[in-house]
Amino acid sequence: MLIAEIPHLRRFARSLARDPDAADDLVQSCLERALSRFHLWRPERRLRPWLFTMLRNLHVDTVRHRSTARAGEQRSAEVVPLTQRAGQEDSVTARRVLDAIDRLPVEQRDAVLMVCVNDLTYGEAAEVLGVPPGTLMSRLHRARTKLREQLGLAEDAPSLRQVK
Amino acid sequence: MAAMNENRSSVTTEELHAYADGRLPPERAELVEAYLLDHPARAAEVEDYRRINRALGEAFDSVLDEPLPAAQVALVQNRPRRLAAPFMAAAAGLLLGIGLTWSVQTLGSGPPTALGQLSETSAAAYTVFAPEVRHPVEVRAAEAGHLSAWLSNRMGMSFRIPRLGDLGFELVGGRLMIGDHSPAALLMYENADGRRLVLYVRNDLTQRGDSAPVYTRARDTGVVSWISGETGYGLAGGFSEGELLPAARLVQAQLSS
Numbered sequence: 373m374l375i376a377e378i379p380h381l382r383r384f385a386r387s388l389a390r391d392p393d394a395a396d397d398l399v400q401s402c403l404e405r406a407l408s409r410f411h412l413w414r415p416e417r418r419l420r421p422w423l424f425t426m427l428r429n430l431h432v433d434t435v436r437h438r439s440t441a442r443a444g445e446q447r448s449a450e451v452v453p454l455t456q457r458a459g460q461e462d463s464v465t466a467r468r469v470l471d472a473i474d475r476l477p478v479e480q481r482d483a484v485l486m487v488c489v490n491d492l493t494y495g496e497a498a499e500v501l502g503v504p505p506g507t508l509m510s511r512l513h514r515a516r517t518k519l520r521e522q523l524g525l526a527e528d529a530p531s532l533r534q535v536k
Numbered sequence: 537m538a539a540m541n542e543n544r545s546s547v548t549t550e551e552l553h554a555y556a557d558g559r560l561p562p563e564r565a566e567l568v569e570a571y572l573l574d575h576p577a578r579a580a581e582v583e584d585y586r587r588i589n590r591a592l593g594e595a596f597d598s599v600l601d602e603p604l605p606a607a608q609v610a611l612v613q614n615r616p617r618r619l620a621a622p623f624m625a626a627a628a629g630l631l632l633g634i635g636l637t638w639s640v641q642t643l644g645s646g647p648p649t650a651l652g653q654l655s656e657t658s659a660a661a662y663t664v665f666a667p668e669v670r671h672p673v674e675v676r677a678a679e680a681g682h683l684s685a686w687l688s689n690r691m692g693m694s695f696r697i698p699r700l701g702d703l704g705f706e707l708v709g710g711r712l713m714i715g716d717h718s719p720a721a722l723l724m725y726e727n728a729d730g731r732r733l734v735l736y737v738r739n740d741l742t743q744r745g746d747s748a749p750v751y752t753r754a755r756d757t758g759v760v761s762w763i764s765g766e767t768g769y770g771l772a773g774g775f776s777e778g779e780l781l782p783a784a785r786l787v788q789a790q791l792s793s
Contacts, residue, residue, distance in 0.1 A: 375719075399605075466591045487557060
């Protein structure tokens with residue numbers, strides 16, 4: 373059972389931490405914590421949201437140790453120069469989407485990663501983030517609206533939408 | 537018609553997101569589709585949400601197919617027995633749900649042995665799956681790489697697919713199976729005459745051991761089963777001992793090297 377969740381935990385951790393080694397450290401800590409608290413898990417609950425909540429809390433703890441200013445510096449240093457054409461087909465690459473996501477306010481970033489990278493239901497995603505479902509949805513909407521702007525999709529003239 | 541228009545205009549922003557994420561029930565999804573035909577700007581938004589989703593899938597979904605780090609597997613598999621109980625209960629529910637409750641018959645007299653169980657499950661798997669024409673396997677041999685990665689991930693081991701071409705058997709493909717309480721695997725092979733054999737592999741034996749290949753016959757199915765460490769193997773098909781044993785040795789040789 374638990375072993376079947378590991379691939380999903382690893383994908384979730386990778387989306388949060390990005391660095392593969394850091395992500396696997398998170399997964400390892402999460403599994404340790406899950407095993408030590410297993411008596412708290414109720415079998416009628418789905419295992420995945422329970423594990424995801426622990427993993428995310430561990431991630432938040434880790435990030436809190438770094439100063440936000442430093443994180444900002446690292447982030448802007450990672451932004452790849454936009455050598456690609458600004459054409460429609462090139463604008464939604466994984467790299468550009470991730471860069472845009474990293475510039476979102478943290479609540480919106482969480483909402484979009486929780487919904488778009490994982491196959492949790494909206495209700496489960498809200499549970500992992502510890503917010504009501506309506507809050508999750510409004511964060512998701514604001515996040516996606518901003519992402520469309522940042523990716524240059526929002527104000528596209530119709531001609532740019534044509535597939536060349 | 538009036539009612540339908542009312543429904544169309546009542547499509548909410550939340551529903552557009554749920555539609556983009558494939559999380560709407562089919563009857564609502566149809567309404568949203570109709571609404572989007574009349575509202576190209578909203579349709580463009582939804583398409584953008586989906587492109588963003590696809591880009592994120594591209595960024596992270598390959599993680600699902602990576603082999604699991606040994607440290608994580610070891611941690612989970614070495615968990616103390618008392619912690620395993622809720623998992624077992626849940627797995628038992630799963631078993632009932634799928635309806636695959638094979639009776640464990642003892643071979644000869646005495647309590648059921650690990651080898652006896654292996655032999656029985658392998659024979660049952662052969663009986664159930666070998667006659668299948670359209671769906672003999674879940675993943676076809678053409679995707680052998682994916683099959684191997686998938687089974688490795690689910691079983692938490694490095695799962696290599698043995699080749700039996702020397703004996704005239706080519707891989708048909710494989711499927712996920714059930715051991716006692718965790719995923720197991722079934723591979724299917726076929727020769728030029730269309731005769732099939734299956735290899736059942738499970739790695740959740742409760743007692744480690746090593747046991748040389750033993751031939752048994754259950755109904756019309758011959759089985760050679762053996763155990764290596766925590767992993768048990770059963771090779772089953774409508775074949776004699778003289779035909780199955782060389783195949784078993786070939787599998788053993790490839791998996792131990």
